[in-house]
Amino acid sequence: FIFKQAFSRNASYCRAQDDEYRLEVTTPLQRVDLFMGQFNNVLLTSISVFTKGNLTVANLGTAEGRFMQIVVSRSEPTSPHVSFQLDSHPVSPQVVVENSLADDGYTLVVTGKKITRIPLKGPGCHHFRSCSQCLLAPAFMQCGWCSQQCLRSPECPGGTWTQETCLPRVYEILPSSAPLEGGTKLTLCGWDFGFSKNNRFELKNTVVHIGGQICALEAKSSNKNKLECTVPAAKNPGFNISSSVSVGHGKTLFNTFSYVNPVITSISPTYGPKSGGTLLTIAGKYLNSGKSKRIFVGEKPCTLKSVSVSTVECYTPAQRLPQEYPVRVGIDGAVRDASGHFTYREDPVVLKIHPAKSFLSGGSTITAQGINLNSVCFPQMVITVPKLGMNFSVACSHRSSSEIICCTTPSLKAFDLQPPFVTKVFFIFDGVSSLYFDFDYVNNPVFKHFEKPVFISRGNQNILEIKGNYIDSEAVKGEVLKVGNKSCENLLLQSESILCTVPRDLLKSNRELNIEWRQEVLSTVIGKVLVRQDQNFTGLIAGVVSTSILIFIFLVFFLWRRKKKQIKDVGSDLVRYDGRVHTPHLDRLVSARSVSPTTEMVSSESVDYRSTFLEDQFPSMSQNGSCRPAQYPHSDLSPILSSGDSDLASPLLQTNVHIDISALNPDLVKEVQHVVIGADSLIVHFSEVIGRGHFGCVYHGTLLDNDGRKIHCAVKSLNRITDLEEVAQFLKEGIIMKDFTHPNVLSLLGICLPNEGSPLVVLPYMKHGDLRNFIRNETHNPTVKDLIGFGLQVAKGMKYLASKKFVHRDLAARNCMLDEKFTVKVADFGLARDVYDKEYYSVHNKTGAKLPVKWMALESLQTQKFTTKSDVWSFGVLLWELMTRGAPPYPDVNSFDITVYLLQGRRLLQPEYCPDPLYEVMLKCWHPKPEMRPAFSELVSKISTIFSTFIGEHYVHVNATYVNVKCIAPYPSLLSSQDNTDMDVDT
Structure with missing residues (x-):
């Protein structure tokens, strides 16, 4: 409303007003969207309208160049019946419509510089995909349905064209x-x-x-x-x-x-608590048919969980009485009854748990005691950790008694929790939950590993002592200590160890049994147990008589053979102090080497890579690479044995070994795939023997790499491995050795597991053989600096092994190899280790294993335990070997007397050409206290300094003598005065 002032033209009469006001009213025009908002987001650039009969049709053009045609209606919504992209340019607002009332009417549309003629009745009917869309198109388009297409009548000559009905x-x-x-x-x-x-x-x-x-x-x-x-x-x-x-x-x-026809074949489980909540599984056929499923236990519905073609799962309802109830399934109009009944039992109640502690790594067996615990098939234990705000659920199992269930605790090691801490434990029996119990997690124990297998007997001596620290007296009762996969019984905790009894049913075993500490994720092997069989004295007297007769016959045969042999006398049995080796069999080995077909990777003093014999001394080998040691008469064995030792040569190897590799643990086989060499990639030259040892033979081999190149290698057969457990341990060692990569450590090329025969170890071929025989060869002239350099390389290799927490146990010059570039490589560890029947070994432990006593540390001789510090002692002996060019250590000391000799504080004497600083290093390596010995990293530093400052081309002769000929003990005696007196008399 607008008030507007106006001036009167006739205002001369007396009462006329000076101003007049006029009222004007304006009505706004309402905009009508006949397209009902469907083009709100479209920029229309062209609109033209025409009529067809009683229809008003609009032609629309957009800024994107699209052309559309739509029927305009005020009563109902419509959508474009024609819509297609005309051009990329906008449609011009200038449009021409011609003959709109005729069937051939058209419109001219301008886009850019192009003019397009479009029929007013549309470009065709093909764009209508369904019959209903086709028949609901505007009548002026003349569309009809023909053979699953929308066509005009002339376009459907052979089919039925209709504008009336559509088939569904x-x-x-x-x-x-x-x-x-x-x-x-x-x-x-x-x-x-x-x-x-x-x-x-x-x-x-x-x-x-x-x-x-x-x-x-x-x-x-x-x-x-x-x-x-x-x-x-x-x-x-x-x-x-x-x-x-x-x-x-x-x-x-x-x-x-x-x-x-739906069928029920079984139900599982068949019982549960009367409070319900049991997950009932109904098995059968066509159980997913129909639409509506109804399951009843008795007259009460079972809450449906899942449906498949063969199973239906539901949670049982609660019942008032513990008795049997029928199970019925309704599928739409069908009803099926299960053949068996579901039995409700009294609700379970947990009264106590034992033990109430677990180690942090889990794996403890918790025993819950109560009543009616067998009312549920699948009980669960839930541990609530308040500090984490988390619950951990584990499945439990039933023992023979209805009053007991057993559950294994989960590991909480992955969480940042400081033991001990308290958790809450409760149990779920389907629809029944128990009360909460306090439960503690404590620190993991630290068990000391057994250095050698422990012997037990079938009598009362079947008690194990397992040493360690932080052993909780209650947590250890959770069946965490296993012997042969059975729980160790009658646990008794002492100050720094725990005693337990080996189960009686394992005492019949004749194989090694693992002692394991079980955790939730893995088990740690602490050691091994061997059951000593009961001695049978039934034929003792007859055996003594028979043995006496055999010994008499053997001695007669021995004397006859000794007289018949024409062997050059090798000299006195007395051992002199010069640098030469006076083992009687050395000359024979050397002479054999001169005519042996094997090449340079041979030694006259050792086995494995380091020995060879005439081929005619051995029986023929089978194709799987098995072989036997030389079968000498008894008279020939005596020179091979060390002074004071009476060990015979190792027993004959098994020539026919068959191990089913497919029976190994699949996870272990998968883990060693990068170590295993396929049989088609390895060629073993069984006729070319490098050496023979206690565990098998070493052959020349050819390894084919991924590029098809041939690599000369050494292939070692391990005939002593005869069962799957040994093969598994063999593979695990292979994984460790494969990861060793250092220029001064002998690498493992791989292992081969043939379908027939023993496992094979593939090692690099060492052209110059072992270090001891190389320096003993009189044709070689190493200088003192060369020998110190060899020792420095060994120290670097041992430094690397020590960093990998690897203990060698048998470090000596004979166990170090030289390649074609004269690089020293520490060898004979893990899979490459062999046992030698030589004078520097002695049977000194309970298992009868051969030990290198003259290279062993004092504490190893006493306890049979080896550490990195004991390897340092052996390294000192190796340095002494280098400076004497391979002389045997302690040549005047019997192997059985070496411990007493060292306890007196006596050590190896300083060689003639050995520098004083280097001998001081040796003495530090032989300190009686392991902790006072230098580490290998310190040895590398000290020997590097000696090597870099050493000047001169001094050559060391094979027959070198000693500088300090006086027998001075560098360390105080650890024996009593009486023991020293006795020893002096003996020596």
């Missing part, structure tokens, strides 16, 4: 099967159900047939894209029965529906 189309049926009894609500999804020209859904002419019977339609839940009907009972059961949807003038067939 079905693309999915849910469910696809129903029980024979029917009653299933069937849903059909598709198009053009109940089609009519006025675009209204009508069911009066629509009928669904299933197997020749009418499926009753439900109008309220049906529409043009979905039909719902109730399936009748089957007259002719079968799969993919013929079905159809008809609309009066035609019908559409489909055959994806089937009648089936």
